[in-house]
Amino acid sequence: MKKKTYRMQRGIFSFSIIIISLIFWLFFNKYYPLFVERITIIQLPTVESNIFLALAGSVTCCLLICWGIRNKCWKGLSFAISYYSITKRVRRQIKDARFEDEREFDNRLVRLPKIKIVFDDNRIRTTGKVLIQNSINFDKKLEDMRIDAALKGFVSERQYLSQDRNWYVYEFYSIGAQKQLEIKSAKTLIEWSNKTSDDYALRLDERATVPFHHMGLVGQTGSGKSFFIQMLVEQVLSKNVNHELFIIDPKRTDVYQMAKCTIGSDRTADKTNSINLIKQFHDRMKKRQNELQEYFKSNRNKTYKDAGLPALFMLIDEFGALRESWKTLAKKERDKVDSILSDVAFMGRQLGCILWVATQQMNAQTMPTAIREQLVLKIALGDSDEQTYRTLFSSGVDVPPVLFVAGQGIYSYPGLAGTDKPRLLTVPYCSFLN
Numbered sequence: 001m002k003k004k005t006y007r008m009q010r011g012i013f014s015f016s017i018i019i020i021s022l023i024f025w026l027f028f029n030k031y032y033p034l035f036v037e038r039i040t041i042i043q044l045p046t047v048e049s050n051i052f053l054a055l056a057g058s059v060t061c062c063l064l065i066c067w068g069i070r071n072k073c074w075k076g077l078s079f080a081i082s083y084y085s086i087t088k089r090v091r092r093q094i095k096d097a098r099f100e101d102e103r104e105f106d107n108r109l110v111r112l113p114k115i116k117i118v119f120d121d122n123r124i125r126t127t128g129k130v131l132i133q134n135s136i137n138f139d140k141k142l143e144d145m146r147i148d149a150a151l152k153g154f155v156s157e158r159q160y161l162s163q164d165r166n167w168y169v170y171e172f173y174s175i176g177a178q179k180q181l182e183i184k185s186a187k188t189l190i191e192w193s194n195k196t197s198d199d200y201a202l203r204l205d206e207r208a209t210v211p212f213h214h215m216g217l218v219g220q221t222g223s224g225k226s227f228f229i230q231m232l233v234e235q236v237l238s239k240n241v242n243h244e245l246f247i248i249d250p251k252r253t254d255v256y257q258m259a260k261c262t263i264g265s266d267r268t269a270d271k272t273n274s275i276n277l278i279k280q281f282h283d284r285m286k287k288r289q290n291e292l293q294e295y296f297k298s299n300r301n302k303t304y305k306d307a308g309l310p311a312l313f314m315l316i317d318e319f320g321a322l323r324e325s326w327k328t329l330a331k332k333e334r335d336k337v338d339s340i341l342s343d344v345a346f347m348g349r350q351l352g353c354i355l356w357v358a359t360q361q362m363n364a365q366t367m368p369t370a371i372r373e374q375l376v377l378k379i380a381l382g383d384s385d386e387q388t389y390r391t392l393f394s395s396g397v398d399v400p401p402v403l404f405v406a407g408q409g410i411y412s413y414p415g416l417a418g419t420d421k422p423r424l425l426t427v428p429y430c431s432f433l434n
């Protein structure tokens, strides 16, 4: 026999009282007076039928009040209905997974752990968290539970134990939330970005805003890579701090043209002068290192940002193809460039010399490990091959089974999404770049 929860039992009890009261009310209101009239042998007492109506009404009111409190009705009826339907499905899933306390294993009734739903935005309710109270008995089961089945219309992204270890947290987003935002002008883009970012951060999509950091970006042709890069460049140039960009696009595609227009030819390079620009960037980093030496001595654990300096970005598009083209160079020269880039990747973050590397595919040959390991922000747009995913993120990466269109993909960043379970990214479509 299927087990019931204590809440179900209370519900059945309350509804039984309501139904029985209504039957009594109907009986005493309609039929009982007829009996009183017809049976004259004995004097039947008069019964106030409205007592039963009042009882049914009071129990209904109590049920409604409890429902309203439990589902936070003060946040609006549609909120309460969403809250109720998600909680109900999660409770059913937990019940069917037999989460009951060991002591209750043989009982017909089970006590389920407490469940809370927190939406990131109470009005649109497209993303949020399901929190399930942890107890020593549930720990392992909660860890293994796939909550997706219970969250119809939603996808669960990552799950973890809260810091106080009292709750198991499942982040989820609605499938409908993956609709791409269209941004029609540079001004709108900046306004959108400024809502969540500061002068040293970038907004990637509706949900993700990250501080400036080294970035590894992969995406096949048509994945929206160039649009994404241009969106980031627009944001960097709009900041109140005068950040500087150095851009290399070996194939002279859209990014090259955009860079020439926005930052000028001095800091833009194609295949031919790429190494010079990399060396120039490295020299700037060395200079900055000397400048900041004294500052760092007296200010421990501080960065260029605390010293009030702008960031310097080195963006290398089509890195795989560029490195391939260096094959004709002497080995010494190639090693020198690799060591410069590794130095930037290793030292640059604290000094504000940020490396952005974009490529179509990533493997041990296209990207030296010393550089790859420092690319803290990892983004893959569109569909990539398995080796690329594993090289960029981690060997055990769990790529969500989603068919990505241009501008969609996955990312990882410490604190937001781990390399084993990257999060979905939906870059807004900046139609003004067309």
Ligand SMILES: Nc1ncnc2c1ncn2[C@@H]1O[C@H](COP(=O)(O)OP(=O)(O)OP(=O)(O)O)[C@@H](O)[C@H]1O
Binding pocket: 180, 219, 220, 221, 222, 223, 224, 225, 226, 227, 228, 253, 254, 406, 407, 408, 427, 428, 429, 430
């Ligand atoms: N965020 C986005 N949302 C929707 N569509 C997009 C987005 N970004 C780009 N696109 C569409 O995808 C097409 C290809 O984008 P983009 O040129 O950025 O790709 P790419 O990966 O750089 O390809 P290529 O290497 O050929 O330049 C664009 O013409 C654009 O219409």
